Every structure is written in structure tokens, then in C-alpha cells.
Amino acid sequence: MHETLEPVYDQVVGRNPGEVEFHQAVREVLDSVGRVIGKHPEYARAKIIERICEPERQITFRVAWQDDHGEVHINRGFRIEFNSALGPYKGGLRFHPSVYQGIVKFLGFEQVFKNALTGLPIGGGKGGSDFDPKGRSDREIMAFCQSFMTELYRHLGEYTDVPAGDIGVGSREIGYLFGQYKRITNRYESGVLTGKAEAFGGSHIRTEATGYGAAFFVREMLAARGESFDGKRVIVSGSGNVAIYTMEKVQELGGLVVACSDSDGYVVDESGIDVALVKQLKEIERGRLAEYPSRRPSGKHIAQRQVWEVPCDVAMPSATQNEITGKEAQLLVRNGCIAVGEGANMPTTPEGIGVFREAGVAFAPGKAANAGGVATSALEMQQNASRDSWSREFTEQRLEQIMVGIHARCYATAEEYGVPGDYTVGANIAGFIQVADAMLALGLV
Numbered sequence: 001m002h003e004t005l006e007p008v009y010d011q012v013v014g015r016n017p018g019e020v021e022f023h024q025a026v027r028e029v030l031d032s033v034g035r036v037i038g039k040h041p042e043y044a045r046a047k048i049i050e051r052i053c054e055p056e057r058q059i060t061f062r063v064a065w066q067d068d069h070g071e072v073h074i075n076r077g078f079r080i081e082f083n084s085a086l087g088p089y090k091g092g093l094r095f096h097p098s099v100y101q102g103i104v105k106f107l108g109f110e111q112v113f114k115n116a117l118t119g120l121p122i123g124g125g126k127g128g129s130d131f132d133p134k135g136r137s138d139r140e141i142m143a144f145c146q147s148f149m150t151e152l153y154r155h156l157g158e159y160t161d162v163p164a165g166d167i168g169v170g171s172r173e174i175g176y177l178f179g180q181y182k183r184i185t186n187r188y189e190s191g192v193l194t195g196k197a198e199a200f201g202g203s204h205i206r207t208e209a210t211g212y213g214a215a216f217f218v219r220e221m222l223a224a225r226g227e228s229f230d231g232k233r234v235i236v237s238g239s240g241n242v243a244i245y246t247m248e249k250v251q252e253l254g255g256l257v258v259a260c261s262d263s264d265g266y267v268v269d270e271s272g273i274d275v276a277l278v279k280q281l282k283e284i285e286r287g288r289l290a291e292y293p294s295r296r297p298s299g300k301h302i303a304q305r306q307v308w309e310v311p312c313d314v315a316m317p318s319a320t321q322n323e324i325t326g327k328e329a330q331l332l333v334r335n336g337c338i339a340v341g342e343g344a345n346m347p348t349t350p351e352g353i354g355v356f357r358e359a360g361v362a363f364a365p366g367k368a369a370n371a372g373g374v375a376t377s378a379l380e381m382q383q384n385a386s387r388d389s390w391s392r393e394f395t396e397q398r399l400e401q402i403m404v405g406i407h408a409r410c411y412a413t414a415e416e417y418g419v420p421g422d423y424t425v426g427a428n429i430a431g432f433i434q435v436a437d438a439m440l441a442l443g444l445v
């Protein structure tokens with residue numbers, strides 16, 4: 001890290017004790033932007049880096065709700081409104097028992113740079129709760145969402161803060177959240193949430209966007225090395241929203257997806273993962289991957305092991321943070337992996353990234369590779385603002401153009417700063433400069 005940034009990092013650690021994921025995300029960005037500091041003394045004078053690491057607003061609240069047996073539960077809700085220099089705070093909500101301030105803050109911080117990379121007018125934020133949706137009935141999910149929104153609504157607005165989904169939050173939850181927002185405010189404010197169902201203001205392709213976008217980004221990254229998905233063995237972690245649509249698009253682009261996972265283990269299917277079956281198991285039955293082989297005998301379920309042990313050419317981590325440490329990265333490299341595209345947010349630890357860098361593996365960081373989701377959310381906001389609804393084909397074309405553009409921008413920035421092919425540095429610097437310039441222009445606020 002640039003020597004002038006060490007004290008900034010120490011201050012972040014001191015002011016946010018115990019929030020290790022947030023520290024990790026900040027360190028990665030500061031490691032990259034040290035290259036910018038010498039060229040732009042105006043950023044240091046205006047303390048842009050110190051300001052960019054401090055959320056504009058942090059909201060924590062109680063969420064009380066009742067289960068189907070009448071028992072009362074208390075969860076904690078969060079919204080980190082990180083940076084609004086480029087537009088309203090924009091970023092998803094995560095419902096998972098592991099959620100605490102440090103996770104929401106790291107996600108909000110990453111979101112600021114990711115959203116800048118899309119080139120669209122959106123600031124960065126993130127939220128969620130330690131609520132565990134696993135095994136809950138529809139009515140319980142609705143009760144939780146209504147209670148969550150009953151507090152959060154006062155902080156939201158299409159020009160203020162616009163949440164969407166993330167782990168544990170999909171179009172069902174967004175529907176319940178929107179319904180409660182509309183009821184409390186008596187406003188049909190379509191653009192206040194994205195990821196809505198197409199029946200009431202949702203955009204075509206938003207469901208698919210993060211996964212499709214990640215596949216487009218990796219296609220571009222492979223092309224930059226004279227490679228393609230054609231005939232490549234691909235493994236994907238997770239089997240949720242991002243994983244499913246990553247697999248779907250990779251297969252369309254000629255890759256052979258041979259494995260995917262959930263928190264109980266993984267499925268390997270040498271004839272190619274049946275994505276329609278994974279959708280049925282996960283999106284409709286809300287069940288487990290362990291049931292896959294009983295419906296498709298070419299598949300084998302390996303319990304309590306990690307998908308990274310399956311040999312592949314391309315790995316696309318699409319479940320959660322820190323799932324590839326140095327150890328898993330070494331295993332992937334040993335087994336011949338040549339490219340990694342992060343569908344999840346921060347799934348690779350700094351040690352893992354180091355292993356890939358050393359081995360010359362093409363590596364697409366989440367804040368670039370998974371930006372298609374939030375970019376399509378911004379397209380949803382555009383459609384809502386103009387009371388319009390675009391076709392599926394047109395929306396997917398826009399998504400593809402945006403991903404090609406993000407790839408080109410990260411690639412060119414890495415070259416400009418003397419680290420050709422390093423998309424981590426390219427993404428961090430390109431996103432940072434855009435936000436920093438806007439912050440300078442907006443004055444000391």
C-alpha cells in the first residue's frame with residue numbers, strides 16, 4: 001500500500017472495530033488507488049480517500065415479527081447509505097443469519113465503485129438483516145418484509161435510496177417490500193425498488209442480469225487472451241440467482257458447466273448441469289441440490305465438500321464472500337484453471353487473488369464482473385421514470401453493451417497504470433476516479 005494510505009487504513013480499522021470484511025474491502029481498494037495519488041494531489045488535499053471510506057449515513061433498526069406459531073422474533077435491520085456523489089444510493093438487501101454491520105458495510109463500499117463502473121447515475125448503498133429465510137413459510141416471509149419496510153420506508157425514495165435483492169432476497173421479497181411501501185406512503189413510486197416482478201414495473205432481464213453479465217464479462221476477458229468459452233469446463237459455486245443465470249448464459253456461449261453447489265455440498269454432472277432442473281429445485285421448490293441425482297442420474301451429489309476440487313478451465317464463484325482462500329486458489333491452479341470470474345461479491349480473499357496473479361490466471365473481480373445486476377436495476381429505474389417497458393431483446397442488448405464497456409474500461413485503466421491484464425487494479429482505479437471527481441465537484445459535503 002502507498003505509504004500515505006497506511007494511516008488512512010489504520011483509521012478505518014480503528015473506527016470500525018471487528019468489521020473484518022469491511023477492512024478487507026477497503027484494503028483492496030487502497031492497495032490499487034495508491035497508484036493514483038501521485039498523479040492527483042487534489043484528492044489528498046480534499047481528503048477524498050478518508051471521505052470515501054466513511055458512509056454518509058448508517059441506519060440500524062429493530063425488526064419484530066411473528067411466526068406461524070405466534071412466537072415473536074426480533075431481528076436487526078441495516079441500511080448503509082454509503083455514497084451519493086453519482087446518484088441515489090443503490091444496492092441490494094441481504095437476508096442471511098451471518099449479516100452484521102461489517103458485511104453490509106463491505107458490500108456498500110464495493111457497491112460505490114461497481115455502480116460507478118456501470119457509467120450510470122447511481123450512488124452506492126447496501127442493506128439487509130440477520131433474518132434467516134430458510135424454512136420459513138410465505139406468510140412468515142411476508143410478515144418479516146412488512147415489518148422491515150415499516151421502518152426502512154422513511155429513508156427510501158426514487159431520488160434518495162433504491163434497494164434491490166441480494167442473498168435471500170428475490171422477486172417474492174421485493175414484491176412484499178414494495179406492497180408495504182406503497183401501503184404506508186400511499187404512493188405508487190415504481191422506482192423506489194428494483195428487481196420487481198414484470199407484472200408491476202419490473203424490467204425484463206433483471207432476474208438474469210447478474211449471471212448473464214458475469215458470463216459476458218468473462219467472455220470478453222477470455223477473448224482478450226485469444227480464448228473463448230467454446231468447449232471449456234466451467235464450475236460455478238452457489239445455485240441461487242447469480243449462479244443459475246451464469247450457468248444458463250455460459251452454456252449458451254459454448255461452455256460446459258460441470259458443477260454447482262449450495263451450502264450442503266456440490267453436484268457434478270459430466271454431461272453438463274441441467275439448469276432447468278436447478279431452477280426447479282431452487283427457485284420453485286426452494287429445496288436442496290442433494291435432490292438433483294434422483295431426477296437426473298448423470299449427476300452426483302458430494303456432501304459437505306467444496307466445488308473447487310472439480311477440475312475446470314474456468315471458475316465462477318457465485319455464492320458468498322471469501323469462498324476462495326489461498327488454499328482453494330492453489331487447488332484451482334493445480335487443476336488447470338485459466339480464468340476466474342467473480343459473480344459473488346468479494347468471494348476471493350487477498351491471498352487467493354495473489355495466487356491467481358502469480359499463476360497468470362485471468363481474474364475478473366466482482367465489482368466489475370457482477371455489475372450487470374445493478375446496471376439492469378438502473379435500466380429498470382429508467383423505464384419506471386419514463387413509464388415505459390422495453391423488450392427483453394433490447395434490454396439484454398443494453399446489458400451486453402454495458403458489460404463490454406466495463407471490460408474495456410477496466411482493461412484500458414490497467415494498461416494506463418502499468419499493470420496490463422490486472423482487472424482488479426483497473427476496476428478499482430476506474431471506479432475510484434469517477435467517484436472522486438464527482439465528490440470534488442460537489443464540494444465539501
Ligand SMILES: NC(=O)C1=CN([C@@H]2O[C@H](COP(=O)(O)OP(=O)(O)OC[C@H]3O[C@@H](n4cnc5c(N)ncnc54)[C@H](O)[C@@H]3O)[C@@H](O)[C@H]2O)C=CC1
Nearest residue numbers: 166167168210238239240241242262263319320344345373
Ligand atoms: N442478486 C444480484 O443481483 C447480485 C448478487 N450478487 C452477489 O452474488 C452472490 C450470490 O447472490 P444471489 O445469487 O443473489 O443470492 P441467492 O440467495 O439467490 O443465492 C445464494 C447462493 O449462495 C449459497 N450461499 C449463501 N451463503 C452461503 C454460505 N455462507 N456458504 C455457502 N453457500 C452459501 C446459497 O446456498 C445459494 O446457493 C452474493 O455474493 C451477492 O452479494 C452480486 C451482484 C448482484
Ligand SMILES: O=C(O)CCC(=O)C(=O)O
Nearest residue numbers: 090091092164373374377
Ligand atoms: O440491483 C441492485 O440495486 C443491487 C445489486 C447488488 O446488490 C449488487 O450489485 O451487489
